[in-house]
Amino acid sequence: MKREITLRVNNKDEVIVIDDADTLLEVLRDRLKLWSVRESCGVGACGSCTVLLDGRPASSCFLLAARTTGHDIVTLEGLGDGAELHYIQEAFVSQRALQCAYCTPGFILSVKALLDETPEPSDEEIREYLAGNLCRCAGYADILRAVRVAQDKKKSLAFKE
Amino acid sequence: MTIRSFDLLQPRSLAEAITLLVQHGEDARAIGGGTTLIILMKQRALQYRYLVDLQSIPGLNQISKEPEGVRIGALATHRSVELSPVIREALPVVAEAFSRVGNVRVRQTASVGGNLAHADYRLDPPPALLILGAEISAMGPNGARKIPLKDFFRGMYETALEPGELLVDVKIPSMPAKSKAVYLRYSAMSANDWPCLGVAAMVTRENGRCKELRLALGGVAATPVLVNGLTFVKDQLLDEDVMQQILAVVDEQISPFSDLRGSEWYKRQMTQVFIRRAIAQLDSQLIEG
Ligand SMILES: Cc1cc2nc3c(=O)[nH]c(=O)nc-3n(C[C@H](O)[C@H](O)[C@H](O)COP(=O)(O)OP(=O)(O)OC[C@H]3O[C@@H](n4cnc5c(N)ncnc54)[C@H](O)[C@@H]3O)c2cc1C
Numbered sequence: 001m002k003r004e005i006t007l008r009v010n011n012k013d014e015v016i017v018i019d020d021a022d023t024l025l026e027v028l029r030d031r032l033k034l035w036s037v038r039e040s041c042g043v044g045a046c047g048s049c050t051v052l053l054d055g056r057p058a059s060s061c062f063l064l065a066a067r068t069t070g071h072d073i074v075t076l077e078g079l080g081d082g083a084e085l086h087y088i089q090e091a092f093v094s095q096r097a098l099q100c101a102y103c104t105p106g107f108i109l110s111v112k113a114l115l116d117e118t119p120e121p122s123d124e125e126i127r128e129y130l131a132g133n134l135c136r137c138a139g140y141a142d143i144l145r146a147v148r149v150a151q152d153k154k155k156s157l158a159f160k161e
Numbered sequence: 162m163t164i165r166s167f168d169l170l171q172p173r174s175l176a177e178a179i180t181l182l183v184q185h186g187e188d189a190r191a192i193g194g195g196t197t198l199i200i201l202m203k204q205r206a207l208q209y210r211y212l213v214d215l216q217s218i219p220g221l222n223q224i225s226k227e228p229e230g231v232r233i234g235a236l237a238t239h240r241s242v243e244l245s246p247v248i249r250e251a252l253p254v255v256a257e258a259f260s261r262v263g264n265v266r267v268r269q270t271a272s273v274g275g276n277l278a279h280a281d282y283r284l285d286p287p288p289a290l291l292i293l294g295a296e297i298s299a300m301g302p303n304g305a306r307k308i309p310l311k312d313f314f315r316g317m318y319e320t321a322l323e324p325g326e327l328l329v330d331v332k333i334p335s336m337p338a339k340s341k342a343v344y345l346r347y348s349a350m351s352a353n354d355w356p357c358l359g360v361a362a363m364v365t366r367e368n369g370r371c372k373e374l375r376l377a378l379g380g381v382a383a384t385p386v387l388v389n390g391l392t393f394v395k396d397q398l399l400d401e402d403v404m405q406q407i408l409a410v411v412d413e414q415i416s417p418f419s420d421l422r423g424s425e426w427y428k429r430q431m432t433q434v435f436i437r438r439a440i441a442q443l444d445s446q447l448i449e450g
């Protein structure tokens with residue numbers, strides 16, 4: 001069935017006509033042109049399609065867009081202000097935690113959710129939280145270091161406020 | 162659009178959802194978190210003309226403490242169970258079992274009812290719920306009824322639910338006094354892969370001896386298995402003799418099949434290894450005497 005829905009994406013209301021069978025991934029990429037949301041496994045296992053739904057990580061490949069109305073959806077495009085990189089992005093760059101960067105948007109959103117939920121995670125907690133994000137080229141050690149750099153930055157920003 | 166077009170029906174009450182499911186029969190399916198259903202529909206392994214959205218029914222995601230246990234609504238997410246202070250305090254083994262499912266995104270979306278109704282033989286939560294004697298409340302065209310979880314799983318992806326019947330909540334009794342429980346899962350592949358097998362164990366002790374042992378297993382038969390016939394451990398120490406008897410009883414009640422996570426032989430061996438580990442972790446004193 002076709003229906004008109006309002007999606008709240010990156011703090012903006014988007015009114016679009018979708019089919020009930022459309023996944024959120026399809027709507028974000030094909031309709032809203034948010035290319036940071038990427039499909040890889042298509043079955044919830046790899047994390048490249050990660051978005052934040054009310055601040056929590058979700059796989060947009062297994063969500064129906066029609067069921068995400070009324071929720072706050074954030075994609076990587078919603079993190080920075082378009083001019084400057086978000087500090088988690090910066091941390092990934094400075095720690096060389098990316099190569100092809102296909103997986104990076106998913107990782108960055110997951111790290112944001114992790115640090116919002118647990119500001120001072122243990123190594124074990126970081127590994128557990130990110131276990132479902134797969135990277136096939138950069139190497140996880142760099143990513144784990146980037147999390148610590150982002151964590152410190154977040155703390156110092158909070159301190160300034 | 163990868164999934165063949167369907168109508169998403171959004172009832173506001175259980176009664177309305179049941180009416181819709183009865184009205185559309187085989188053309189309709191209930192959707193909880195959708196983590197399994199949507200993937201199977203994308204792969205076109207399943208196809209429906211109507212999905213009945215259980216998330217649109219208010220009040221089904223509560224987790225509440227009751228005089229003799231905890232009640233978890235069918236739409237509570239795995240993540241909410243894992244993080245619930247009530248469950249972590251009263252039934253830590255349940256929090257542990259749900260925390261082992263897939264990855265954080267799956268747990269954030271998947272519902273407790275969807276997990277049990279899916280009835281995959283490898284699911285992590287059922288063994289932990291089985292040793293605790295969990296009971297399901299269901300509601301269908303013929304009214305409400307209770308189904309002990311041990312009678313719920315009927316076969317591979319088959320449950321005791323009748324057409325049009327929905328899982329409403331699961332009630333988990335409190336742990337008996339002086340008991341401890343643990344859930345161990347063994348993944349033969351990557352850490353967040355489905356388990357090769359899972360073992361839940363509960364030991365109750367009395368006067369320095371074993372009063373009761375309960376074991377339940379996932380991944381080693383077409384359904385999760387609650388092991389029967391362990392009453393002989395009463396008043397025993399769990400020494401090597403008794404352990405051998407326990408393992409023999411278990412070996413008779415499982416029927417693992419070979420797949421990419423291990424051969425039948427391998428799964429039988431690993432079942433023994435993990436039962437030993439689970440019991441050792443719970444009460445090494447009972448083993449050593
Ligand atoms: C990437 C990935 C990894 C996974 N890894 C694991 C793992 O390691 N361990 C593990 O245990 N599980 C794992 N799973 C499976 C996961 O546990 C299930 O997908 C999930 O529990 C299903 O819940 P849901 O609410 O999403 O169900 P849905 O997909 O909504 O539904 C599943 C089935 O249950 C039915 N149903 C749903 N709710 C009800 C209800 N209230 N009453 C009656 N019928 C209902 C539906 O009609 C459907 O047939 C994994 C899944 C994914 C996608």
Ligand code: FES
Nearest residue numbers: 040042047049061
């Ligand atoms: S594409 Fe969604 S998790 Fe892999």
Ligand code: FES
Nearest residue numbers: 099100101135136
């Ligand atoms: S940087 Fe290439 S997959 Fe992660």
